[in-house]
Amino acid sequence: AQSVAQPEDQVNVAEGNPLTVKCTYSVSGNPYLFWYVQYPNRGLQFLLKYITGDNLVKGSYGFEAEFNKSQTSFHLKKPSALVSDSALYFCAVRGTNSGNTPLVFGKGTRLSVIA
């Protein structure tokens, strides 16, 4: 069975500092990994994905994520946080042999960037 763990319910970071939101996964086969963000009163927005190739994936709004197969992790990072990055972040996974099966999500991590 596929699963995603986001070990932190809340991450607080000062504006301008680097941020990391953690995600680990479990899936049969090679994973397809995704990060989504939910701003207040908005739907989920796609940030970035890892399919294959370079382990470091760059996405929207200056975010990036690093795929680490040995640690089964896909942590989300940003070199310099902005107050506007404050939102709810979801990691999701889909197995390669899953065809069009749905994404499996983590429970989300609330990021708070303090000015």
Add this chain to the structure above:
Amino acid sequence: EAGVTQFPSHSVIEKGQTVTLRCDPISGHDNLYWYRRVMGKEIKFLLHFVKESKQDESGMPNNRFLAERTGGTYSTLKVQPAELEDSGVYFCASSQLDGTNTEAFFGQGTRLTVV
């Protein structure tokens, strides 16, 4: 291009009443998914349509939930009769067919409160 739209954005109903949620996917997207997030928990899969057919309904909680997608365009999710534990945010997402590595696009969600 219009994104995924959901209606209503909020709904407050009494226990025992019926509610119908609607989702309009992105035009041309054959995959349509329903998810639900209960406060503080994971976003959980409910149901997957490919065009008008139910591909996977393993996540539907019970027979009080009925989803339809007549004509393979918009979809409705009816809850009848609603119970307190049905409260949460219901998300709809759509994606292109044969998109194992394609991200799903989400609507803004419908916040359902059963009192």
